[in-house]
Amino acid sequence: MVISISQSEMLVLWRQLRYNEPIRNDAAVTRVDGVDRDRLHQVEMRNWYLNLLATGDFRFLKISDIATQVAVTDMGDGTGRVLLPDKCVRPLWVTLDGWDRCARVVSPDSIEAEMQLNEFSRGRTVEPIAVNYPGQLRLYSLIDGVTPKITSLRCVMEPDDGVYEFDDSALTTIPPSLLL
Numbered sequence: 001m002v003i004s005i006s007q008s009e010m011l012v013l014w015r016q017l018r019y020n021e022p023i024r025n026d027a028a029v030t031r032v033d034g035v036d037r038d039r040l041h042q043v044e045m046r047n048w049y050l051n052l053l054a055t056g057d058f059r060f061l062k063i064s065d066i067a068t069q070v071a072v073t074d075m076g077d078g079t080g081r082v083l084l085p086d087k088c089v090r091p092l093w094v095t096l097d098g099w100d101r102c103a104r105v106v107s108p109d110s111i112e113a114e115m116q117l118n119e120f121s122r123g124r125t126v127e128p129i130a131v132n133y134p135g136q137l138r139l140y141s142l143i144d145g146v147t148p149k150i151t152s153l154r155c156v157m158e159p160d161d162g163v164y165e166f167d168d169s170a171l172t173t174i175p176p177s178l179l180l
Contacts, residue, residue, distance in 0.1 A: 002062045007045075007162045011038065014045045017174045043061065048174060049164055053089045053156050060170035064094065064157045072139065072148035080139035080148050085167045089157045091137055092131045094151040102152065103128035105137070116140040120171060 005013070013019040018041075020173045052060060066088065072080040084091065095102040106129055113131045115121040122141045123129050131138040144165050159165045 001168055002165060003168050004062075004159070004165045007042065007164070010045055010049075010151045011041055012040055012165045013171065014174070015026075015170060016161055018044070018177050020025065020176070030119070049166075050171060051102060052166060052173065053158060054169065056173070058092055058141070058156065059169045060173070061156050061160075062165045062167075063154050065152055065154055066157070067150045070150060070153060072150055074142060074148060078141050078144070079116075080142050082137040082150070082153070083130075083141065084135055084137065084155070085157075085160045086135075089158050090156040091130065091132055092154045092156065094137060094139065094150065094154075096142070097130070097149040097151050098127050098146055099125045101127070103130040103139065105132050107131075110141045116126075 011160065042103050066085065069085060072082055075081055080096075082094070091105050093105060095104040103123075104112070108131055112129050116123075116129050116138075119141075124141050125143060129140045131140070139148070
């Protein structure tokens with residue numbers, strides 16, 4: 001189940017799961033000369049969350065379809081370009097009208113991306129490929145004579161500041177601290 005929680009709620013979960021710290025409401029201790037542990041925990045939380053968005057299993061993430069927010073530009077060489085919104089952390093798959101299947105999204109330094117540079121080794125509509133460059137996708141290959149239209153573009157989007165959105169099973173990926 002996808003949950004959406006605030007930073008303070010995430011901090012409570014982080015302390016419980018990473019440091020086995022129950023929240024104590026029966027005592028208050030204030031130090032002004034020590035390290036701000038909450039701030040350190042927030043930095044750890046944020047780093048874990050950004051890594052989850054960028055590299056985590058997509059089953060742990062909230063996936064958004066942004067097909068209505070973007071358009072394909074025909075580059076004139078049988079390829080298309082899609083400019084991604086700033087909040088798009090990672091595109092997962094894309095489908096154009098007329099393709100036989102959704103395109104796999106690959107990195108620019110992959111063998112699949114290099115194969116798309118030659119029009120004879122491209123996957124065409126049978127096995128389309130989308131190459132993920134910073135801020136944009138390059139789509140291989142468009143259908144000749146047809147205006148390209150995106151039917152689906154599924155992405156991992158960065159939520160608003162201070163909000164954590166993920167499947168609750170992702171909490172199992174929080175590593176316990178060795179420094180208790």
